[in-house]
Amino acid sequence: MNRIDQLFSKKQNNILNIYCTAGYPAINDTVGVMQSLEAAGADMVELGMPFSDPLADGPVIQASSTKAIANGMSIKKLFEQLKDVRQRVNLPIILMGYINPVLQFGVENFLEHCAATGVDGIILPDLPMDEYEDEYKPLFEKHGLHLIFLITPETSDERIRKIDGLSRGFVYAVSSSSTTGKDKEFAGQKQYFERIKKLQLKNPVLIGFGIKDKATFEAASAYSNGAIIGSAFVKALETSNDVPQTVNQFVKAIIN
Secondary structure: OOHHHHHHHHOOOOEEEEEEEOOOOOHHHHHHHHHHHHHHOOOEEEEEOOOOOOOOOOHHHHHHHHHHHHHOOOHHHHHHHOOOHHHOOOOOEEEEOOHHHHHHHOHHHHHHHHHHHOOOEEEOOOOOHHHHHHHHHHHHHHOOOEEOOEEOOOOOHHHHHHHHHHOOOOEEEEOOOOOOOOHHHOOOOHHHHHHHHHOOOOOOEEEEOOOOOHHHHHHHHOOOOEEEEOHHHHHHHHOOOOHHHHHHHHHHHHHO
């Protein structure tokens, strides 16, 4: 069974998924950050593949992506770092990125590397749902990988149900149609969250964008199976003098 499915079969609520950028703050921090997240009590890790034009990401994650690329991070380098990751990290691992670098690497080649290194799921916000269904779905299924789709407050009930039918792992409910890292995003979305809850989707739902602390994590978890924290965590790493300690303090402040 895919590790994402295993997680949700054991724990249905208050799932904490933390986003971090591969190769940030330093090129060789990738696996160490993931180890620290697991030790601190995070449930899942979403590993960002740095890209020069990350459309869905706000300034904090964009800056981390720029820094990681300058550090020398690439998809090839990332797979080298993940080669033995399953000897050190048991958390479900999701790679989050954009379709262009994946196309350049070769979609099947990319998926083979994901399966070989123990990646469980992939988020590609700019991969159209129809294109996935028509061209790539059998490849994802062949390699046992879940593609996770995003929904927004503007997504119709009909489309949400179609996304739910195609999704594996969980549905990523974006709290607003803005980019990541905006403080205003999470407030005032109660109606949207209630609408999703009433749809009784077959997949678990995690809420992301604007989740930054214990209060917003708990508020999101009241309407879903948990939440995703990205920009706030990346920002904490930006000024860290001791990465493992920073990771531990950040996660403990959310879950304790």
